Amino acid sequence: MTPSKPSDPILVLGVxxxxxxxxxxxxxxxxxxxxxxxxxxxxxxxxxQALYVANMLSPALGGQSxxxxxxxxFAGLRGIxxxxxxxxxxxxxxxxxxxxxxxxxxxxxxALVVGVEKVTDKSSSALADAMxxxxxxxxxxxxxxxxxxxxxxxxxRYLHETGAPxxxxxxxxxxxxANAVGNPNAMFRKAIKREAYQRASMVCDPxxxxxxxxxxxxxxxxxxxxxxxxxxxxxxxxVQILGSAAATSTLAxxxxxxxxxxxxxxxxxxxxxQQAAMRPEQMDLFELHDIxxxxxxxxxxxxxFAEAGCGWKLAHDGAISLEGEIPILTFGGSKARGDxxxxxxxxxxxxxxxxxxxxxxxxxxxxxxxxxxxxxxxxAATAAAHILGTAG
Amino acid sequence: xxxxxxxxxxxxxxxxxxYGAYIPRYRLPASEVARIWTDGxxxxxxxxxxxxxxxxxxxxxxxxxxxxxxxxAGIDPHLIRAxxxxxxxxxxxxxxxxxxxxxxxxxxPHTQAADWEFACKAGxxxxxxxxxxxxxxxxxxxxxxxxxxxxxxxxxxxxxxxAAGGAAFLLGPAQNALAVFEGSYSHATDTPDFWRRANEKxxxxxxxxxxxxxxxxxxxxxxxxxxxxxxxxxxxxRYAIFHQPNAKFPERVAQMLGFESRQFETGLLSPAxxxxxxxxxxxxxxxxxxxxxxxxxxxxxxYGSGAxxxxxxxxxxxxxxxxxxxxxxxxxYIRRRTExxxxxxxxxxxxxxxx
Numbered sequence: 060m061t062p063s064k065p066s067d068p069i070l071v072l073g074v075x076x077x078x079x080x081x082x083x084x085x086x087x088x089x090x091x092x093x094x095x096x097x098x099x100x101x102x103x104x105x106x107x108q109a110l111y112v113a114n115m116l117s118p119a120l121g122g123q124s125x126x127x128x129x130x131x132x133f134a135g136l137r138g139i140x141x142x143x144x145x146x147x148x149x150x151x152x153x154x155x156x157x158x159x160x161x162x163x164x165x166x167x168x169x170a171l172v173v174g175v176e177k178v179t180d181k182s183s184s185a186l187a188d189a190m191x192x193x194x195x196x197x198x199x200x201x202x203x204x205x206x207x208x209x210x211x212x213x214x215x216r217y218l219h220e221t222g223a224p225x226x227x228x229x230x231x232x233x234x235x236x237a238n239a240v241g242n243p244n245a246m247f248r249k250a251i252k253r254e255a256y257q258r259a260s261m262v263c264d265p266x267x268x269x270x271x272x273x274x275x276x277x278x279x280x281x282x283x284x285x286x287x288x289x290x291x292x293x294x295x296x297x298v299q300i301l302g303s304a305a306a307t308s309t310l311a312x313x314x315x316x317x318x319x320x321x322x323x324x325x326x327x328x329x330x331x332x333q334q335a336a337m338r339p340e341q342m343d344l345f346e347l348h349d350i351x352x353x354x355x356x357x358x359x360x361x362x363x364f365a366e367a368g369c370g371w372k373l374a375h376d377g378a379i380s381l382e383g384e385i386p387i388l389t390f391g392g393s394k395a396r397g398d399x400x401x402x403x404x405x406x407x408x409x410x411x412x413x414x415x416x417x418x419x420x421x422x423x424x425x426x427x428x429x430x431x432x433x434x435x436x437x438x439a440a441t442a443a444a445h446i447l448g449t450a451g
Numbered sequence: 452x453x454x455x456x457x458x459x460x461x462x463x464x465x466x467x468x469x470y471g472a473y474i475p476r477y478r479l480p481a482s483e484v485a486r487i488w489t490d491g492x493x494x495x496x497x498x499x500x501x502x503x504x505x506x507x508x509x510x511x512x513x514x515x516x517x518x519x520x521x522x523x524a525g526i527d528p529h530l531i532r533a534x535x536x537x538x539x540x541x542x543x544x545x546x547x548x549x550x551x552x553x554x555x556x557x558x559x560p561h562t563q564a565a566d567w568e569f570a571c572k573a574g575x576x577x578x579x580x581x582x583x584x585x586x587x588x589x590x591x592x593x594x595x596x597x598x599x600x601x602x603x604x605x606x607x608x609x610x611x612x613x614a615a616g617g618a619a620f621l622l623g624p625a626q627n628a629l630a631v632f633e634g635s636y637s638h639a640t641d642t643p644d645f646w647r648r649a650n651e652k653x654x655x656x657x658x659x660x661x662x663x664x665x666x667x668x669x670x671x672x673x674x675x676x677x678x679x680x681x682x683x684x685x686x687x688x689r690y691a692i693f694h695q696p697n698a699k700f701p702e703r704v705a706q707m708l709g710f711e712s713r714q715f716e717t718g719l720l721s722p723a724x725x726x727x728x729x730x731x732x733x734x735x736x737x738x739x740x741x742x743x744x745x746x747x748x749x750x751x752x753x754y755g756s757g758a759x760x761x762x763x764x765x766x767x768x769x770x771x772x773x774x775x776x777x778x779x780x781x782x783x784y785i786r787r788r789t790e791x792x793x794x795x796x797x798x799x800x801x802x803x804x805x806x
Binding site: 081083084179182183260 | 492493657658659660663664
């Protein structure tokens, strides 16, 4: 099935992000409000008819569900339709997907997407427990399979099958940290050396501290609209959603037909390329989901930038740097900007938008006109892919 | 400098007339805790911690520290008008530690006695109040003690450091003092970083929340304000002592405030004895007083979870000469050391369920 392009392009008109970090003083609703206010101001004050909240952990860590209604009201949008979209770490991309579908249907003119997580009101073990719910509760989590444990299984097998050196994935952390230096919203803004990666202590062998992204508080928001609904041209270059797709795979790793192939990611990206009528070589940058470094390598393979078993080489050879063939993690990614669980996918698209609008400052990918964003739920049981391009 | 009059200065000048530490002899290496809980993996926040023996508690330890303070002060205990013990491990929930201590040192019956509580700053609270009692003229001398036999939950990060020890300070008129208080300042907010309900054996804590919004926020606020109101800077101090829950936090806060290691290393005991909670900053002060010279200025800043900091600026007088040798020094207590293993520690600290 070839998805039909909407005749009325869907545009990203405004972006807003809070810094990612330990926001001891801010609650979930205040973080969301901050991001929404920034995004709506960036979009020239457009009022949305629908709100899509991307969040995974609020019920477990904050005792709060029904974030759609809560945030709509708190943001001064009481009455509009609102809902939370949850697909673990892919919630962000999936919330944008729902907004896209609503806009493309013609029934909504302006949509607001906000990804928000507040994880610092509970202990780190409560967080690990909540993150583990992205896996199969009955067959993985109950046996102690945390997100880090799943990543460790994949990384161990990947290094074994590819014969890659132990520090094969170091380049992902080095690139992430280097790119975060120029991002005022990043949690960690110091560059790291390869030697630091090699000396790192283990989180879950072979996953070391530099293979694992920190999960912290933050919110990112996007204002999306159908081109025909715009009253006036915005201040910034409009960015268009050229491709929007999602796919699923098995929850449990042991049910995967091929352990080292992210089937959902490959499928989602393929559908997005088809919709946009584009190929991997045409992507100027790729905001992938580096919740663990192994997933970065596997996403490069799934998205067609490397052959199976060769994703690590792009990190090793520097192809993923800002000046390389396929820049990734241009604002620091989950490793250095910080991961915000269900909100990460919205951060990715906000950052991708800024790149295409040439608003990325020292982290600017020169001449960026088209980019791919991909976020994963758990061990890629869900994948949401979007292709953005400059419009007009 | 102080338009709102936030610096705390008494009507009459007050100083420290005697001081004394007590640290139990038993030491549990942090590597032993790691051996049991993490197969030896992970970093160690201190080298080892002091552990109270089977026949010790905050009462016995406070009495010995108080006796050391009296030996150094050389005054008649009947002149003591308040005996105040701050701890988070008072042996009784109801029955004051301080009356037993007061009786043991000969200060009863004409004395105020009370137990103080505010996590790790219970001892400096007693000190602040003692400055008030003496400075107002209500009493010639007051004894302020910070002492703890802290309990760590087995397997918790704090088990590496929760330790036993503390110090006693006899406060009196400045003209009889070996160190005079120039001023003090207290800073408190409702910050629930670490707590224990009455029916719980072990405390709970907020993980990383105990760092920046708790320890660092309150110590820097108190130290910065005290120095501002007094018109002093870090360069004016020969010594700086901070609450010491581990080795890293006090070093980091000292550097944040602009102090160098030659200023804070004498008063930094936690690597050798662990976190002695209400006795922590005060034990550090005794180590400093053991070597301080006339004219030296000392900054003391405690921290108690819940949360708050008491900050004091002290100036050492010529009367300090010869005082250290009148009683066991803090270094003597640190050097008096019997290493124990985790099993012995579990027995001594009543972590084995016997029924």
